[in-house]
Amino acid sequence: MKLVIVKDYQEMSRKAAELLAQEVKNNPQTVLGLATGGTPVGMYRELVKLYQEEGIDFSQASSFNLDEYVGLSSTHPQSYRAYMQENLFRHINLPKDKAHVPAGDAKDLEKECARYEEAIHEAGGIDIQVLGIGNNGHIGFNEPGSSAESTTRVVQLTQSTIEANARYFASVEEVPTQAVSMGIKTILGAKKIVLLASGEAKAEAVRLMLEGEPTADVPASLLQLHPDVTVIVDEAAASRLDAAAAGSEDKR
């Protein structure tokens, strides 16, 4: 995995946006894999800036989001569809029908999961997948214990994830307890992966991801099985890494 340690959140966001923009410039039909949560908000802000200032053209691109809460409609303000609309989609010229987010309010969720996998396949697979990381090492909503063979499915959120995400809701009781999430196998199927982490709270998960054995107990560590992963972390998130002592960028 390629590790890039940057100073702070701002630099992480800019670097990640530049990577995505470059990908779209190189291949206008890029299939983007997108993530939500607090971490990529700055990256989307920078990407919108690049779109406005440099005219990055998304008109032939498409996107697939990692996950969506079960039970929230696309118009619910805390749905990941609404998040994407607010932070990215409404600002750029990505065609609406090519911006995919799983439907967490589908009547038949199993069918929705199969449809979503099929849609990724039909698009030719994901070219570049953006990921955040949970404090417990989750990626997407693949909580500890998720199999390396898992595909898009309904997952149960752990109490720690529910509590971590309660900051976006009026109360912890309002946080959905389930989500539709791409699986580990779906994520590892992307041609390239970029994982972002910022802040001291992520330092232990980042350490286990990069320096621990690959194990389903820390889903992000399974990214070690992928040939093209770039991890962009700020100094606080890198603070528990052996590599951080060396102080810069390294390849492992």
Ligand SMILES: O=P(O)(O)OC[C@H]1O[C@](O)(CO)[C@@H](O)[C@@H]1O
């Ligand atoms: O970026 P945040 O808000 O710390 O969240 C980290 C991870 O948690 C999730 O938001 C899900 O709980 C993921 O989408 C994200 O990768």
